[in-house]
């Protein structure tokens with residue numbers, strides 16, 4: 309069978325079209341947000357044009373790496389921001405290039421909260437957090453608990469960042485409410501010990517996230533807003549005593565704002581470094597409650613992505629490490645081709661090419677004829 313004949317075969321579920329609000333997606337394989345730490349001085353760099361366009365398909369959805377909303381938002385070196393004019397201008401050619409190839413591009417807007425260090429903070433100040441609870445890793449500076457009067461200003465930073473993202477040309481924003489960063493710190497009772505209206509009950513702990521959703525949706529339109537949540541993970545020591553209840557409460561509350569999508573991370577991703585038993589479809593209860601589009605993520609391969617879509621457990625599937633290592637991932641799924649194995653060593657290094665834009669495409673891949681050592685097994689994600 310020739311490649312052309314194969315393309316004519318009935319589409320696999322992941323490669324069927326999907327209407328995401330006003331966006332006509334041609335397939336359901338989403339580029340997950342991936343911090344790459346190559347934005348020197350928090351400014352997106354021209355090399356990101358190649359990186360993102362390599363992963364762009366006509367009608368494919370891309371979510372950018374986590375992008376700081378303000379000068380207190382940074383948690384790691386060389387992560388991009390979108391609070392300054394210079395950053396907005398630097399994003400423009402990257403976004404334009406993705407659009408030129410027909411991609412749909414959302415900016416993940418982010419505040420690291422306590423997952424930061426005074427060296428990344430203006431005037432060497434302490435990072436902010438809902439509480440003064442300290443991360444045990446000493447790379448992070450003990451945080452300063454936000455006063456209730458300060459909270460609206462942080463919410464406003466998200467609103468302004470969303471406006472900036474639209475100015476830069478992005479099609480929308482994804483609010484980063486996952487993985488132990490500021491929004492998640494408010495959501496989870498392991499970190500949030502506040503006794504005011506932003507802490508205590510689930511309703512109170514969700515208030516900060518929902519204030520941001522409301523402010524951002526009012527600013528740029530709910531049809532351009534998504535949120536990423538990881539109720540089940542305890543990444544960065546941000547866990548909750550009732551993750552399912554939290555996920556359901558958020559899914560239900562988000563309906564009030566009519567946002568475009570909810571993006572949730574499977575519980576099996578308890579941390580990026582640690583692999584646990586694969587559990588699928590744990591997010592189905594939230595998917596059922598949430599009225600907008602649903603994206604799931606976390607340890608998916610082609611087979612279980614197809615299964616999730618065909619069983620209506622999700623609308624879209626976001627791929628992180630597989631997409632990082634396989635710029636032509638949708639094509640490889642279409643042809644059921646072997647996958648490049650990712651190199652963890654270069655996930656967060658700062659080189660503008662190595663481990664970034666030098667993963668081979670199918671046509672140029674030496675591995676395409678089945679060299680076993682370079683192929684991934686179904687759950688061989690780590």
Ligand SMILES: Cc1cc2nc3c(=O)[nH]c(=O)nc-3n(C[C@H](O)[C@H](O)[C@H](O)COP(=O)(O)O)c2cc1C
Nearest residue numbers: 340341342343373374605606607608627628629655
């Ligand atoms: C190198 C790397 C960087 C990541 N950066 C982000 C990020 O900026 N924002 C985010 O929400 N998740 C981030 N994640 C998590 C991924 O989006 C994804 O949820 C995770 O890798 C699990 O999906 P996978 O099994 O398809 O890789 C990152 C993961 C990796 C490996």
